[in-house]
Amino acid sequence: DAKTTQPPSMDCAEGRAANLPCNHSTISGNEYVYWYRQIHSQGPQYIIHGLKNNETNEMASLIITEDRKSSTLILPHATLRDTAVYYCIVRVQGYGNKLVFGAGTILRVKS
């Protein structure tokens, strides 16, 4: 079973920041938080991951609370092409460890 909880859906206005929350209250010390997204009829796309520090890359920012029980994925300027299902996944560090997908959040970016 997935170890994360996400809202089933969210709407965001185009050009605004999209903030997607994720609860992972049972996360272990050796588990990373990964975010992927899946656009309709495509394979999941890696976005970002982190352990305990906030992370930023060209796609998004990841804010992890100090107790690591929750995190937020931030898309700073959402576009229509960001409409997708976003998955928050916790995964034990180390090569070959599997990803377990939950239901994710359907993000709809609207003009």
Place this chain on the structure above:
Amino acid sequence: GAVVSQHPSRVICKSGTSVKIECRSLDFQATTMFWYRQFPKQSLMLMATSNEGSKATYEQGVEKDKFLINHASLTLSTLTVTSAHPEDSSFYICSAEGQGSLSQPQHFGDGTRLSIL
């Protein structure tokens, strides 16, 4: 960035046919690849972990004789759906990760949509 290629992207075939799907890591070596299945309006379900040079590890409820996995090289894993039936129609997706730091992300192929008539 890391690229995973999956082929074919779409297959339509008759019931009873066996179908082979290929998953390749194009710019890195992957001793471990993963196979997922996704039904409409559902999330991805892990089917099996493919290990180069050894037997695959199947998730509970996945028939290993039905879904044959071969990982013959560091860049190629294949999934064969044997004697496919309409209930096997689904979106099959593979993933792979390069060896490196402990937190390497997995990268996914674009999936294979299998339709059994």
